[in-house]
Amino acid sequence: MTQSLEELCHAILTAARKAGAETADAIALSGGSVEVDIRAGTLEKAERSEGTDIGLRVLIGRRQANVSSSDTRPETLTEMAERAVAMARETPEDPYAGLADPDQLAQGWDAAALELDDPTPEPAPTELQADAQAAEAAALAVEGVTQVQAAGASYSRHAVHIAASNGFSGGYQRSGRSTSCVAIAGTGTGMERDYDGDSRTFQADLRSPADIGQRAGERAVARLGARKPSTGQFPVLFDERIASSLIGHLLGASNGAAVARGSSWLKDDLGKLVLPEQLSVIENPHRPRIGGSRPFDAEGLPTRDRAIVENGILTGWTLDLASARKLGMAPTGNAARGVSSPPSPANWNISLTPGEASRADLIRDMGTGLLVTSLIGSTINPNTGDYSRGAAGLWIENGEIAYPVNECTIAGNLREMLLRIIPANDARAYLSRVVPSLLIEGMTLAGS
Known part of the structure:
Protein backbone atom coordinates (compact mmCIF):
# COMPACT_ATOMS: atom_id res chain seq x y z
CA MET A 1 0.00 0.00 0.00
CA THR A 2 1.36 3.42 -0.96
CA GLN A 3 2.29 5.65 1.95
CA SER A 4 1.08 9.23 2.14
CA LEU A 5 3.68 12.02 2.19
CA GLU A 6 2.97 12.57 5.87
CA GLU A 7 3.57 8.90 6.59
CA LEU A 8 6.81 8.98 4.58
CA CYS A 9 8.09 11.97 6.53
CA HIS A 10 7.34 10.38 9.89
CA ALA A 11 8.79 7.05 8.80
CA ILE A 12 12.13 8.60 7.88
CA LEU A 13 12.15 10.68 11.09
CA THR A 14 11.71 7.45 13.05
CA ALA A 15 14.57 5.90 11.09
CA ALA A 16 16.74 8.95 11.81
CA ARG A 17 16.15 8.70 15.55
CA LYS A 18 17.00 4.99 15.50
CA ALA A 19 20.20 5.77 13.58
CA GLY A 20 21.33 8.24 16.25
CA ALA A 21 20.07 11.64 15.15
CA GLU A 22 19.35 14.03 17.99
CA THR A 23 16.91 16.11 15.92
CA ALA A 24 15.78 15.93 12.31
CA ASP A 25 13.35 17.26 9.75
CA ALA A 26 12.01 15.79 6.52
CA ILE A 27 10.37 17.03 3.37
CA ALA A 28 8.45 14.92 0.87
CA LEU A 29 7.31 16.03 -2.59
CA SER A 30 5.10 14.21 -5.05
CA GLY A 31 3.15 15.00 -8.16
CA GLY A 32 3.21 15.10 -11.89
CA SER A 33 3.22 17.37 -14.89
CA VAL A 34 2.38 17.15 -18.56
CA GLU A 35 3.83 19.44 -21.23
CA VAL A 36 2.97 19.75 -24.91
CA ASP A 37 4.92 21.70 -27.57
CA ILE A 38 3.70 22.48 -31.09
CA ARG A 39 5.69 23.43 -34.18
CA ALA A 40 4.25 24.10 -37.62
CA GLY A 41 0.84 22.95 -36.45
CA THR A 42 1.99 19.48 -35.46
CA LEU A 43 2.96 17.93 -32.16
CA GLU A 44 6.69 18.25 -31.54
CA LYS A 45 6.94 17.16 -27.93
CA ALA A 46 4.64 15.61 -25.35
CA GLU A 47 6.15 14.82 -21.97
CA ARG A 48 4.70 13.55 -18.75
CA SER A 49 6.61 13.18 -15.50
CA GLU A 50 5.53 11.77 -12.15
CA GLY A 51 7.46 11.00 -9.03
CA THR A 52 7.98 11.22 -5.31
CA ASP A 53 11.10 12.59 -3.65
CA ILE A 54 12.05 12.76 0.00
CA GLY A 55 14.75 14.71 1.79
CA LEU A 56 16.12 14.30 5.30
CA ARG A 57 18.19 16.66 7.42
CA VAL A 58 19.67 15.28 10.63
CA LEU A 59 21.43 17.16 13.41
CA ILE A 60 23.83 15.90 16.03
CA GLY A 61 24.54 18.85 18.23
CA ARG A 62 25.33 21.65 15.78
CA ARG A 63 26.49 19.29 13.05
CA GLN A 64 24.05 18.66 10.23
CA ALA A 65 23.81 16.67 7.01
CA ASN A 66 21.26 16.31 4.21
CA VAL A 67 20.36 13.31 2.07
CA SER A 68 17.64 12.75 -0.51
CA SER A 69 16.16 9.97 -2.61
CA SER A 70 13.35 9.17 -5.01
CA ASP A 71 13.21 5.62 -3.66
CA THR A 72 10.75 5.47 -0.76
CA ARG A 73 11.00 1.80 0.17
CA PRO A 74 11.41 1.20 3.94
CA GLU A 75 14.91 -0.24 3.53
CA THR A 76 15.96 2.84 1.55
CA LEU A 77 14.65 5.16 4.26
CA THR A 78 16.74 3.26 6.81
CA GLU A 79 19.84 3.50 4.63
CA MET A 80 19.25 7.22 4.10
CA ALA A 81 18.98 7.87 7.82
CA GLU A 82 22.12 5.88 8.61
CA ARG A 83 24.07 7.64 5.86
CA ALA A 84 22.89 11.08 7.02
CA VAL A 85 23.89 10.42 10.62
CA ALA A 86 27.31 9.16 9.54
CA MET A 87 27.79 12.29 7.43
CA ALA A 88 26.69 14.60 10.24
CA ARG A 89 29.25 13.11 12.63
CA GLU A 90 32.02 14.07 10.20
CA THR A 91 30.68 17.53 9.35
CA PRO A 92 32.14 20.69 10.94
CA GLU A 93 29.93 22.36 13.53
CA ASP A 94 27.61 25.13 12.42
CA PRO A 95 26.76 27.22 15.52
CA TYR A 96 23.61 28.53 13.83
CA ALA A 97 22.09 25.23 12.65
CA GLY A 98 19.05 23.83 14.41
CA LEU A 99 15.30 23.36 14.29
CA ALA A 100 12.71 25.86 15.44
CA ASP A 101 11.59 25.92 19.05
CA PRO A 102 8.08 24.49 19.46
CA ASP A 103 6.66 27.90 20.40
CA GLN A 104 7.88 29.32 17.07
CA LEU A 105 5.90 26.86 14.94
CA ALA A 106 2.87 27.70 12.80
CA GLN A 107 -0.47 26.97 14.46
CA GLY A 108 -3.97 26.85 13.03
CA TRP A 109 -2.95 27.47 9.43
CA ASP A 110 -5.50 26.99 6.66
CA ALA A 111 -4.04 26.00 3.29
CA ALA A 112 -7.52 25.69 1.75
CA ALA A 113 -8.11 29.43 2.22
CA LEU A 114 -5.16 30.13 -0.09
CA GLU A 115 -6.80 28.25 -2.99
CA LEU A 116 -3.52 26.76 -4.17
CA ASP A 117 -5.08 23.71 -5.81
CA ASP A 118 -7.58 23.95 -8.66
CA PRO A 119 -10.29 21.28 -8.25
CA THR A 120 -10.89 21.28 -12.02
CA PRO A 121 -9.88 17.91 -13.52
CA GLU A 122 -6.52 17.61 -15.24
CA PRO A 123 -6.81 18.60 -18.91
CA ALA A 124 -6.37 15.90 -21.51
CA PRO A 125 -3.20 16.12 -23.63
CA THR A 126 -5.39 16.89 -26.62
CA GLU A 127 -6.72 19.95 -24.82
CA LEU A 128 -3.20 21.18 -24.12
CA GLN A 129 -2.29 20.52 -27.75
CA ALA A 130 -5.30 22.54 -28.93
CA ASP A 131 -4.25 25.49 -26.75
CA ALA A 132 -0.71 25.41 -28.12
CA GLN A 133 -1.99 25.20 -31.71
CA ALA A 134 -4.34 28.13 -31.10
CA ALA A 135 -1.49 30.25 -29.75
CA GLU A 136 0.71 29.35 -32.71
CA ALA A 137 -2.03 30.12 -35.22
CA ALA A 138 -2.73 33.50 -33.63
CA ALA A 139 0.94 34.45 -33.80
CA LEU A 140 1.25 33.40 -37.44
CA ALA A 141 -1.82 35.49 -38.26
CA VAL A 142 0.07 38.67 -37.30
CA GLU A 143 1.41 40.37 -40.41
CA GLY A 144 5.20 40.18 -40.44
CA VAL A 145 5.52 36.98 -38.38
CA THR A 146 7.41 34.41 -40.43
CA GLN A 147 7.45 31.48 -38.02
CA VAL A 148 6.75 30.41 -34.47
CA GLN A 149 9.77 29.09 -32.65
CA ALA A 150 7.71 27.38 -29.97
CA ALA A 151 4.17 27.25 -28.69
CA GLY A 152 3.36 25.17 -25.66
CA ALA A 153 0.91 24.39 -22.89
CA SER A 154 1.41 22.57 -19.61
CA TYR A 155 -0.31 21.43 -16.45
CA SER A 156 1.08 20.35 -13.10
CA ARG A 157 -0.09 19.30 -9.66
CA HIS A 158 2.29 18.77 -6.77
CA ALA A 159 1.99 18.09 -3.05
CA VAL A 160 4.47 18.83 -0.27
CA HIS A 161 4.67 17.72 3.33
CA ILE A 162 7.15 18.81 6.00
CA ALA A 163 7.63 17.18 9.39
CA ALA A 164 10.22 17.59 12.12
CA SER A 165 11.18 16.12 15.46
CA ASN A 166 10.13 19.37 17.17
CA GLY A 167 6.50 18.38 16.57
CA PHE A 168 5.72 20.21 13.35
CA SER A 169 3.83 18.39 10.61
CA GLY A 170 2.02 20.04 7.73
CA GLY A 171 1.45 19.94 4.01
CA TYR A 172 -0.55 21.26 1.10
CA GLN A 173 -1.06 20.75 -2.63
CA ARG A 174 -0.77 23.21 -5.51
CA SER A 175 -1.62 23.15 -9.21
CA GLY A 176 -0.50 25.14 -12.22
CA ARG A 177 -1.59 25.69 -15.81
CA SER A 178 0.34 27.66 -18.47
CA THR A 179 0.40 28.61 -22.14
CA SER A 180 3.30 30.27 -23.98
CA CYS A 181 4.37 31.32 -27.45
CA VAL A 182 7.64 32.56 -29.01
CA ALA A 183 7.20 34.27 -32.37
CA ILE A 184 9.80 35.21 -35.00
CA ALA A 185 9.40 38.10 -37.43
CA GLY A 186 11.52 38.90 -40.47
CA THR A 187 14.04 36.76 -42.31
CA GLY A 188 17.78 36.12 -42.42
CA THR A 189 19.93 38.45 -40.34
CA GLY A 190 16.95 40.73 -39.83
CA MET A 191 14.98 38.19 -37.80
CA GLU A 192 13.66 39.26 -34.41
CA ARG A 193 11.77 37.28 -31.81
CA ASP A 194 9.64 37.95 -28.77
CA TYR A 195 7.27 36.04 -26.54
CA ASP A 196 4.18 36.06 -24.39
CA GLY A 197 2.83 33.61 -21.88
CA ASP A 198 0.59 33.15 -18.89
CA SER A 199 0.75 30.86 -15.89
CA ARG A 200 -2.02 30.53 -13.30
CA THR A 201 -3.01 28.36 -10.37
CA PHE A 202 -6.58 27.97 -11.63
CA GLN A 203 -7.20 27.03 -15.25
CA ALA A 204 -10.22 29.31 -15.44
CA ASP A 205 -7.99 32.35 -14.81
CA LEU A 206 -5.67 31.64 -17.74
CA ARG A 207 -5.67 34.12 -20.62
CA SER A 208 -6.82 32.77 -23.97
CA PRO A 209 -4.23 31.08 -26.23
CA ALA A 210 -5.25 33.40 -29.07
CA ASP A 211 -4.45 36.48 -27.01
CA ILE A 212 -1.08 35.04 -25.98
CA GLY A 213 -0.11 34.16 -29.56
CA GLN A 214 -1.24 37.49 -30.94
CA ARG A 215 0.75 39.47 -28.38
CA ALA A 216 3.85 37.39 -29.01
CA GLY A 217 3.54 38.07 -32.73
CA GLU A 218 2.94 41.80 -32.32
CA ARG A 219 5.91 42.14 -30.00
CA ALA A 220 8.19 40.32 -32.45
CA VAL A 221 7.08 42.51 -35.37
CA ALA A 222 7.63 45.66 -33.29
CA ARG A 223 11.31 44.74 -33.02
CA LEU A 224 11.95 44.58 -36.76
CA GLY A 225 14.57 46.99 -38.11
Missing part, protein backbone atom coordinates in the same frame (compact mmCIF):
# COMPACT_ATOMS: atom_id res chain seq x y z
CA ALA A 226 16.28 47.40 -34.74
CA ARG A 227 19.46 49.45 -34.56
CA LYS A 228 21.88 50.63 -31.93
CA PRO A 229 20.86 53.74 -30.00
CA SER A 230 23.09 56.70 -29.21
CA THR A 231 25.58 56.61 -26.34
CA GLY A 232 25.05 58.96 -23.43
CA GLN A 233 22.95 59.69 -20.35
CA PHE A 234 19.25 59.07 -20.96
CA PRO A 235 16.09 58.21 -19.04
CA VAL A 236 15.36 54.48 -19.18
CA LEU A 237 11.88 53.01 -18.77
CA PHE A 238 11.86 49.35 -17.73
CA ASP A 239 8.80 47.65 -19.21
CA GLU A 240 6.50 45.94 -16.72
CA ARG A 241 7.54 42.51 -18.00
CA ILE A 242 11.12 43.04 -16.77
CA ALA A 243 10.79 45.77 -14.11
CA SER A 244 10.45 43.20 -11.34
CA SER A 245 14.11 42.29 -11.92
CA LEU A 246 15.11 45.63 -10.39
CA ILE A 247 13.11 44.91 -7.24
CA GLY A 248 14.57 41.40 -7.38
CA HIS A 249 18.05 42.88 -6.96
CA LEU A 250 16.85 44.75 -3.88
CA LEU A 251 15.34 41.54 -2.50
CA GLY A 252 18.60 39.68 -3.16
CA ALA A 253 20.59 42.32 -1.31
CA SER A 254 18.18 42.21 1.65
CA ASN A 255 18.42 38.40 1.87
CA GLY A 256 19.68 37.48 5.32
CA ALA A 257 22.14 34.89 4.02
CA ALA A 258 23.88 37.51 1.84
CA VAL A 259 23.86 40.06 4.67
CA ALA A 260 25.27 37.52 7.13
CA ARG A 261 28.10 36.76 4.69
CA GLY A 262 28.78 40.47 4.29
CA SER A 263 28.24 40.20 0.54
CA SER A 264 25.38 42.66 0.14
CA TRP A 265 25.46 46.26 -1.05
CA LEU A 266 22.61 46.90 1.42
CA LYS A 267 24.34 45.43 4.48
CA ASP A 268 24.78 48.85 6.15
CA ASP A 269 21.46 50.33 5.03
CA LEU A 270 18.96 48.90 7.54
CA GLY A 271 16.72 51.76 8.63
CA LYS A 272 17.87 53.94 5.75
CA LEU A 273 16.16 55.27 2.64
CA VAL A 274 16.53 52.83 -0.27
CA LEU A 275 13.50 53.82 -2.39
CA PRO A 276 11.64 57.12 -2.89
CA GLU A 277 9.71 58.04 0.26
CA GLN A 278 6.28 57.30 -1.20
CA LEU A 279 7.14 53.71 -2.14
CA SER A 280 6.93 50.48 -0.14
CA VAL A 281 7.71 46.85 -0.89
CA ILE A 282 5.18 44.56 0.80
CA GLU A 283 5.42 40.80 1.14
CA ASN A 284 2.08 38.98 1.36
CA PRO A 285 2.31 35.15 1.37
CA HIS A 286 -1.45 34.69 1.84
CA ARG A 287 -2.85 35.91 -1.50
CA PRO A 288 -5.35 33.33 -2.85
CA ARG A 289 -4.52 31.59 -6.15
CA ILE A 290 -0.99 33.03 -6.34
CA GLY A 291 2.08 30.86 -6.89
CA GLY A 292 4.15 32.45 -4.13
CA SER A 293 1.56 31.87 -1.41
CA ARG A 294 2.08 29.38 1.40
CA PRO A 295 0.73 28.92 4.94
CA PHE A 296 4.10 28.12 6.54
CA ASP A 297 7.74 28.10 5.54
CA ALA A 298 10.15 25.19 5.12
CA GLU A 299 11.04 25.23 8.84
CA GLY A 300 7.41 25.15 9.98
CA LEU A 301 7.28 28.83 10.93
CA PRO A 302 4.16 30.84 10.10
CA THR A 303 4.34 33.09 7.07
CA ARG A 304 3.08 36.64 7.50
CA ASP A 305 2.60 39.95 5.79
CA ARG A 306 5.51 42.34 6.27
CA ALA A 307 6.92 45.53 4.83
CA ILE A 308 10.44 44.94 3.56
CA VAL A 309 10.59 48.62 2.59
CA GLU A 310 8.12 51.04 4.17
CA ASN A 311 7.81 54.59 2.86
CA GLY A 312 11.23 54.20 1.28
CA ILE A 313 12.93 52.89 4.46
CA LEU A 314 14.51 49.42 4.54
CA THR A 315 12.86 47.87 7.60
CA GLY A 316 14.41 44.41 7.83
CA TRP A 317 16.10 41.41 6.27
CA THR A 318 14.57 38.23 4.82
CA LEU A 319 15.54 35.57 7.35
CA ASP A 320 15.43 31.85 7.92
CA LEU A 321 16.40 30.47 11.33
CA ALA A 322 20.15 30.15 10.63
CA SER A 323 20.63 33.63 9.19
CA ALA A 324 18.47 35.13 11.93
CA ARG A 325 20.62 33.49 14.62
CA LYS A 326 23.81 34.66 12.92
CA LEU A 327 22.53 38.25 12.78
CA GLY A 328 21.00 38.15 16.27
CA MET A 329 17.49 38.79 14.96
CA ALA A 330 14.10 37.05 14.87
CA PRO A 331 13.31 34.85 11.84
CA THR A 332 10.74 36.19 9.39
CA GLY A 333 9.19 32.88 8.26
CA ASN A 334 10.98 32.91 4.91
CA ALA A 335 12.79 29.57 4.80
CA ALA A 336 12.67 27.63 1.53
CA ARG A 337 14.24 24.28 0.70
CA GLY A 338 14.34 21.39 -1.69
CA VAL A 339 14.86 17.74 -0.86
CA SER A 340 18.65 17.87 -1.19
CA SER A 341 19.58 21.05 0.66
CA PRO A 342 19.06 22.75 4.02
CA PRO A 343 16.71 25.74 4.34
CA SER A 344 17.74 29.15 3.05
CA PRO A 345 15.94 32.53 2.96
CA ALA A 346 13.57 33.31 0.10
CA ASN A 347 10.80 35.80 -0.61
CA TRP A 348 7.15 35.02 -1.23
CA ASN A 349 4.64 37.32 -2.98
CA ILE A 350 5.94 40.86 -3.43
CA SER A 351 4.24 44.11 -4.45
CA LEU A 352 5.65 47.58 -5.06
CA THR A 353 3.52 50.67 -4.49
CA PRO A 354 2.10 51.66 -7.90
CA GLY A 355 2.29 55.13 -9.34
CA GLU A 356 -0.50 57.31 -10.66
CA ALA A 357 0.77 57.68 -14.23
CA SER A 358 0.25 55.15 -17.01
CA ARG A 359 3.15 53.73 -19.01
CA ALA A 360 2.04 55.96 -21.89
CA ASP A 361 2.26 58.97 -19.58
CA LEU A 362 5.83 58.09 -18.60
CA ILE A 363 6.80 57.60 -22.25
CA ARG A 364 5.36 61.01 -23.08
CA ASP A 365 7.13 62.71 -20.18
CA MET A 366 10.55 61.07 -20.62
CA GLY A 367 11.25 62.98 -23.84
CA THR A 368 14.18 61.12 -25.39
CA GLY A 369 15.35 57.80 -23.99
CA LEU A 370 14.98 54.03 -24.02
CA LEU A 371 12.02 51.79 -23.28
CA VAL A 372 13.63 48.47 -22.34
CA THR A 373 11.55 45.41 -23.21
CA SER A 374 14.21 42.71 -22.78
CA LEU A 375 17.44 42.27 -20.84
CA ILE A 376 20.35 40.06 -21.84
CA GLY A 377 22.99 38.79 -19.44
CA SER A 378 24.16 40.79 -16.46
CA THR A 379 27.16 42.07 -14.58
CA ILE A 380 26.07 43.00 -11.09
CA ASN A 381 28.51 43.47 -8.23
CA PRO A 382 26.78 42.13 -5.08
CA ASN A 383 29.06 44.17 -2.81
CA THR A 384 28.78 47.56 -4.49
CA GLY A 385 25.53 47.33 -6.44
CA ASP A 386 27.19 48.31 -9.71
CA TYR A 387 24.80 47.33 -12.51
CA SER A 388 25.37 46.62 -16.20
CA ARG A 389 23.08 44.69 -18.54
CA GLY A 390 22.58 44.17 -22.24
CA ALA A 391 19.24 45.54 -23.38
CA ALA A 392 16.85 45.85 -26.31
CA GLY A 393 13.63 47.75 -26.72
CA LEU A 394 12.19 50.87 -28.29
CA TRP A 395 13.78 54.31 -28.71
CA ILE A 396 11.69 57.25 -27.55
CA GLU A 397 11.96 60.68 -29.17
CA ASN A 398 9.85 63.70 -28.19
CA GLY A 399 7.74 61.45 -25.99
CA GLU A 400 6.82 59.01 -28.77
CA ILE A 401 8.09 55.59 -29.89
CA ALA A 402 10.49 56.19 -32.80
CA TYR A 403 12.12 52.86 -33.68
CA PRO A 404 13.30 49.55 -32.17
CA VAL A 405 16.81 49.24 -30.72
CA ASN A 406 19.12 46.39 -29.75
CA GLU A 407 22.76 45.66 -28.97
CA CYS A 408 23.07 48.27 -26.26
CA THR A 409 24.13 48.28 -22.62
CA ILE A 410 22.52 50.13 -19.72
CA ALA A 411 24.55 50.82 -16.59
CA GLY A 412 24.37 52.49 -13.21
CA ASN A 413 24.50 51.75 -9.50
CA LEU A 414 21.51 49.99 -7.95
CA ARG A 415 21.56 52.10 -4.79
CA GLU A 416 21.32 55.29 -6.85
CA MET A 417 18.96 53.81 -9.45
CA LEU A 418 16.39 52.59 -6.95
CA LEU A 419 16.28 55.96 -5.21
CA ARG A 420 15.18 57.52 -8.52
CA ILE A 421 12.52 55.08 -9.73
CA ILE A 422 9.16 56.43 -10.87
CA PRO A 423 6.51 53.68 -11.04
CA ALA A 424 3.66 53.47 -13.54
CA ASN A 425 0.26 51.97 -12.72
CA ASP A 426 0.38 48.98 -15.09
CA ALA A 427 1.37 46.09 -12.79
CA ARG A 428 -0.46 42.79 -13.29
CA ALA A 429 -2.16 42.07 -9.98
CA TYR A 430 -2.21 38.29 -10.49
CA LEU A 431 1.56 37.84 -10.54
CA SER A 432 3.60 36.77 -7.54
CA ARG A 433 5.74 39.89 -8.03
CA VAL A 434 3.45 42.84 -8.67
CA VAL A 435 5.78 45.50 -10.05
CA PRO A 436 4.77 48.15 -12.63
CA SER A 437 6.91 49.69 -15.35
CA LEU A 438 9.69 51.75 -13.77
CA LEU A 439 11.28 54.93 -15.10
CA ILE A 440 14.82 55.87 -14.03
CA GLU A 441 16.27 59.19 -15.07
CA GLY A 442 19.89 59.60 -16.13
CA MET A 443 21.19 56.09 -16.75
CA THR A 444 24.29 55.44 -18.80
CA LEU A 445 23.48 54.00 -22.21
CA ALA A 446 26.17 52.55 -24.46
CA GLY A 447 25.13 52.04 -28.06
CA SER A 448 26.65 53.21 -31.32
